[in-house]
Amino acid sequence: MDEKIAAQTLSALGNEKRLEVFRLLIQAGHDGLNISDIQVCLSMPASTLAHHIGALVKTDLVLQEKHGREVICTANYETMKTVFAFMTEQCCVGVGPMRDTGKFAFTASLSCPSNNKTRNTNR
Numbered sequence: 504m505d506e507k508i509a510a511q512t513l514s515a516l517g518n519e520k521r522l523e524v525f526r527l528l529i530q531a532g533h534d535g536l537n538i539s540d541i542q543v544c545l546s547m548p549a550s551t552l553a554h555h556i557g558a559l560v561k562t563d564l565v566l567q568e569k570h571g572r573e574v575i576c577t578a579n580y581e582t583m584k585t586v587f588a589f590m591t592e593q594c595c596v597g598v599g600p601m602r603d604t605g606k607f608a609f610t611a612s613l614s615c616p617s618n619n620k621t622r623n624t625n626r
Contacts, residue, residue, distance in 0.1 A: 504589040512586050515562040520547065521555045525564055528578040535568075535577030 516522050527544055528535060536544070542552050556576060559565035563582045568575050 504585050509586055509589050512562045512564060512582065513590075515558050515564060518555065518558070520545075520551070521559055524552070524555050525559060525578060528565060528576055529583075531577070533577060533580075535566075535575045537573045537575050539573075541576065 516525060523545060524541060524547075527541060538549075538552065538556070541547075541556075542549055545552070547555075556565060556567075560567060563579055566577050566579050568577070
């Protein structure tokens with residue numbers, strides 16, 4: 504997963520109501536919930552819910568399947584796993600001081616952006 508897609512996906516979860524919808528769908532499991540059940544559970548107006556579900560569908564966090572007149576929403580567990588794997592893939596690998604600057608940078612084992620600039624943080 505590239506950073507742009509990860510940022511868009513995490514941004515969708517950065518809204519309190521969308522996070523609430525997504526967590527409810529995770530709780531519902533692989534069977535998902537129909538939209539009217541989500542609306543009742545979260546006491547959310549239909550137009551507001553449609554807006555938030557649309558944002559989650561756009562980032563592939565939620566899948567929708569039509570069954571007759573019902574629309575069933577399910578959490579896309581593969582996308583969820585991919586995003587969180589991306590976030591944790593380099594967890595605790597450490598950072599090292601850059602020579603003569605007093606700043607810290609990612610260790611050499613991490614991939615740097617194509618422009619070969621070293622990412623750093625001021626501490």
